[in-house]
Amino acid sequence: MAISEFFIRYLQRRDELEPADLARLRAIPTTVQHFAPGEEVIPWGPRRQSCMIRRGLAGRIHVLKGQNGQNGAQAITALHVPGDFADLHGFVLTGLEHSVVAFGPVEAEFVGHEHLTAITRDLPHLTRLLWMVTAIDAAIHRQWIVAAASLRSTAHLAHLLCELYTRMSVVGAAHDMRMNLPLLQRQLADMLGYSPIHINRAVRDLRDRRLVSWQGTEVEILDWDGLAQLSRFDPTYLQLERHHR
Numbered sequence: 001m002a003i004s005e006f007f008i009r010y011l012q013r014r015d016e017l018e019p020a021d022l023a024r025l026r027a028i029p030t031t032v033q034h035f036a037p038g039e040e041v042i043p044w045g046p047r048r049q050s051c052m053i054r055r056g057l058a059g060r061i062h063v064l065k066g067q068n069g070q071n072g073a074q075a076i077t078a079l080h081v082p083g084d085f086a087d088l089h090g091f092v093l094t095g096l097e098h099s100v101v102a103f104g105p106v107e108a109e110f111v112g113h114e115h116l117t118a119i120t121r122d123l124p125h126l127t128r129l130l131w132m133v134t135a136i137d138a139a140i141h142r143q144w145i146v147a148a149a150s151l152r153s154t155a156h157l158a159h160l161l162c163e164l165y166t167r168m169s170v171v172g173a174a175h176d177m178r179m180n181l182p183l184l185q186r187q188l189a190d191m192l193g194y195s196p197i198h199i200n201r202a203v204r205d206l207r208d209r210r211l212v213s214w215q216g217t218e219v220e221i222l223d224w225d226g227l228a229q230l231s232r233f234d235p236t237y238l239q240l241e242r243h244h245r
Contacts, residue, residue, distance in 0.1 A: 006083030056106035104182025
């Protein structure tokens with residue numbers, strides 16, 4: 001199959017793609033796989049291909065080893081939405097120190113590193129855009145750290161919802177202030193650093209303020225301005241303005 005149009009929209013939101021760029025991207029051969037909820041999409045260790053999310057939601061999982069060598073506590077350190085290269089950094093690293101797991105059903109496509117190598121050899125503009133992708137991924141991670149350090153639980157959760165809707169909507173994976181969020185409260189707790197009880201209270205607080213409607217996996221943002229103000233959400237770190245890069 002050809003590379004996902006979600007990824008092309010991701011790039012076009014941030015820069016103009018020349019016809020040669022688009023042709024090269026659409027000529028990259030990919031393989032598509034489907035994953036069930038909880039299934040490992042990308043294992044830790046060496047990589048010979050990079051993975052892009054086509055549909056669904058996936059998370060980056062880090063596991064601490066216990067003293068006896070067994071797996072211990074884990075943390076969810078990133079979420080990947082359609083159009084995201086979940087492990088593009090693995091292209092230049094000798095291996096990944098984390099895995100990526102499906103939250104809900106996930107469709108993913110895989111690009112062999114030899115095709116990425118050819119792009120970096122032949123197309124400097126596309127090479128810079130791939131670099132941009134990894135830089136934005138790092139900026140999101142930094143923003144998560146800032147949010148964790150400066151926001152209380154309700155505002156922290158509100159910030160995550162603002163970010164996810166923004167990231168999904170710019171590639172066409174969410175519309176009309178509605179998005180599918182197949183995350184359990186314990187997964188939100190692992191992600192934001194709270195107990196499931198705190199997450200339950202935060203969800204209830206957002207509902208009581210009539211900022212969101214949250215039924216199962218369906219989230220509707222009822223008051224975007226109120227949600228953004230509560231969380232002090234500023235999308236600058238997502239690099240949504242179009243510039244020549």
